[in-house]
Amino acid sequence: RDFNERCVQCSEVNWGLTDGGRFYCRTCHNVTERSRDVVNTEVTCNARIQTISKGSRNRGKSEEGWEWYVCEGFQLILKKQAEALEALGVCPQMKDEILCNFWRRYLQKSQQAYCDRPASEAVRALSVCDSSTDMDSEPDRPSLLHLLSLSESDGDLQTDCSFASSSGKVSECTSVCSGSVDGRLYLMKNQKETLRMSMPMTLSFCYMALLWLREPMTLSDLLRFVVEGHIPYLNVYQDFPEKMKLYGLDLRIFCVESWPVYEEVYSKMIELAAFLDLPRFPDITESCFLHPDMLCMKYLMEVNLPDELHNWTCRVVKKIGFGEVDFLTFTPGNKSTRKVKYDVLAAAIIVVVLKLLFLLDDHYEWLLSGFAAERNKNNKEGGPYFEFKEWYKVIKCSLDVEQKKLDEERAKYLWRCEKPLFYSVKKKSKVLRRRQMVVNLQNQFCKLSGSVQPAERPNPSSFQLSWSEENTDGTCFHGHSLKGILQQKNGVLTTINPDYWLCTIRLCREKLCGHLAHYKEVDFPQSYHFVLRLFSFLLRIQPSYIHEEVCVIEHKLFNKKLSKKPK
Numbered sequence: 001r002d003f004n005e006r007c008v009q010c011s012e013v014n015w016g017l018t019d020g021g022r023f024y025c026r027t028c029h030n031v032t033e034r035s036r037d038v039v040n041t042e043v044t045c046n047a048r049i050q051t052i053s054k055g056s057r058n059r060g061k062s063e064e065g066w067e068w069y070v071c072e073g074f075q076l077i078l079k080k081q082a083e084a085l086e087a088l089g090v091c092p093q094m095k096d097e098i099l100c101n102f103w104r105r106y107l108q109k110s111q112q113a114y115c116d117r118p119a120s121e122a123v124r125a126l127s128v129c130d131s132s133t134d135m136d137s138e139p140d141r142p143s144l145l146h147l148l149s150l151s152e153s154d155g156d157l158q159t160d161c162s163f164a165s166s167s168g169k170v171s172e173c174t175s176v177c178s179g180s181v182d183g184r185l186y187l188m189k190n191q192k193e194t195l196r197m198s199m200p201m202t203l204s205f206c207y208m209a210l211l212w213l214r215e216p217m218t219l220s221d222l223l224r225f226v227v228e229g230h231i232p233y234l235n236v237y238q239d240f241p242e243k244m245k246l247y248g249l250d251l252r253i254f255c256v257e258s259w260p261v262y263e264e265v266y267s268k269m270i271e272l273a274a275f276l277d278l279p280r281f282p283d284i285t286e287s288c289f290l291h292p293d294m295l296c297m298k299y300l301m302e303v304n305l306p307d308e309l310h311n312w313t314c315r316v317v318k319k320i321g322f323g324e325v326d327f328l329t330f331t332p333g334n335k336s337t338r339k340v341k342y343d344v345l346a347a348a349i350i351v352v353v354l355k356l357l358f359l360l361d362d363h364y365e366w367l368l369s370g371f372a373a374e375r376n377k378n379n380k381e382g383g384p385y386f387e388f389k390e391w392y393k394v395i396k397c398s399l400d401v402e403q404k405k406l407d408e409e410r411a412k413y414l415w416r417c418e419k420p421l422f423y424s425v426k427k428k429s430k431v432l433r434r435r436q437m438v439v440n441l442q443n444q445f446c447k448l449s450g451s452v453q454p455a456e457r458p459n460p461s462s463f464q465l466s467w468s469e470e471n472t473d474g475t476c477f478h479g480h481s482l483k484g485i486l487q488q489k490n491g492v493l494t495t496i497n498p499d500y501w502l503c504t505i506r507l508c509r510e511k512l513c514g515h516l517a518h519y520k521e522v523d524f525p526q527s528y529h530f531v532l533r534l535f536s537f538l539l540r541i542q543p544s545y546i547h548e549e550v551c552v553i554e555h556k557l558f559n560k561k562l563s564k565k566p567k
Contacts, residue, residue: 007197010025024429029396070182070186077199090217099206104564110347178249207265208269211281215289235255237254284330293314302464304476305477306477307479308481328342342543347549356495371387372388385481503524515544517552519532
């Protein structure tokens with residue numbers, strides 16, 4: 001109140017006090033070099049001491065950060081992801097019983113906890129540095145390694161560098177280019193003997209726990225919930241405690257500027273399960289959601305295909321033996337067994353059935369549609385015959401709308417964290433002012449351009465496309481009949497057309513290639529490509545992955561005919 005000078009920038013008299021005791025303008029946020037008058041009554045009651053200073057240059061108590069390690073940051077992320085999955089309806093025992101045990105086993109296998117101190121030179125040097133540094137105790141700092149589990153029977157941890165028991169100021173051995181103690185050491189490239197933790201691996205941990213519990217959530221569902229914001233992954237580090245200083249090399253570890261990729265998360269899960277020496281997972285039986293018969297039913301409903309197609313998908317699954325428990329159950333480390341991607345497998349089975357019934361050669365399916373349309377004109381009893389052409393029109397219109405919406409959302413996504421990062425109290429006010437200025441400018445530009453505010457996050461759902469049989473506009477094909485394209489032969493329904501074209505005659509066996517088949521859109525009919533594009537949108541994967549699975553199923557289905565030697 002006694003400081004009446006005008007601000008040199010805005011000429012206003014509207015002063016406030018910073019934490020360091022200096023004056024700042026509440027209007028333009030300009031900080032002066034002047035500090036307030038201090039009245040000291042401890043020496044003498046009549047003496048008034050007036051000081052003009054720049055404040056203390058030493059770091060105050062509020063600027064101190066916790067000494068934390070990279071594995072603690074990943075543990076906080078796993079905890080938040082598990083809690084988000086529980087909120088979506090996953091079994092409550094996932095976090096404390098399954099995921100927590102997987103994480104402990106990983107810490108032990110990677111020699112980060114629950115083990116004797118490793119003999120590596122880098123960690124030994126870090127330990128010596130840690131032991132030679134004076135540490136001030138701070139009882140308010142929680143033990144982050146106990147945040148994942150809610151049980152009290154964790155026991156004492158034997159960890160290198162005492163990263164769970166040390167607390168207080170950031171020691172001098174902390175890397176100057178990272179907020180964590182071992183950020184620089186963590187990114188060293190000579191750690192080939194261990195499976196180094198990464199952000200995609202957090203999703204691998206979650207999917208591995210879901211698979212162990214046989215939860216009704218596929219990997220494509222998990223990644224879609226991540227993109228929709230229901231599961232923390234992008235900018236999740238903004239929820240770290242304020243005293244866990246994050247900067248420099250830490251951002252290379254925890255900052256994500258790309259969407260999670262199906263193949264990367266899945267391959268990391270396979271490596272992780274083998275690295276942890278996990279036993280055979282619980283059996284995938286016919287009653288499990290991950291069984292092909294169950295998943296095919298779900299995807300048939302979602303892509304608006306007739307219910308009668310489910311009988312054909314079940315026949316294909318039984319014929320090729322892909323419904324057997326030993327084939328579907330995941331056995332880590334067993335290289336002789338084929339690793340199953342349950343959602344991709346179900347989508348590929350539906351594609352094979354569509355090829356069996358409609359051929360998908362850009363000619364036969366349209367011919368069948370013409371026959372079905374003529375029969376529907378004269379059909380007065382029973383359900384309508386399925387017309388591939390009408391289904392194509394309805395699905396293409398809906399798919400184009402949803403694909404455009406997805407592309408726009410991804411293009412508009414702001415990768416920058418909403419919560420600004422600052423590394424000291426001295427810079428906090430400056431960073432917050434800049435962030436507020438950016439937000440204000442964005443709001444002003446939105447008003448001037450007339451752009452629509454982003455919609456609220458949609459509620460999580462297992463279905464991206466929904467169709468109701470109550471609609472009278474003919475857009476639901478669930479109850480349509482396949483009688484127009486089937487015939488009775490020896491008491492069994494078979495297709496009218498006996499022909500079938502293979503995607504590839506031979507599967508690629510080159511180890512360096514890594515793929516059993518290759519896909520180029522120009523080499524295949526447009527109807528086939530449209531069906532692949534439909535399922536690639538639902539699963540958020542490339543069409544080539546579904547095409548590769550289709551080729552495997554075809555060679556399994558027509559194995560006897562392909563193995564015959566030509567005369």
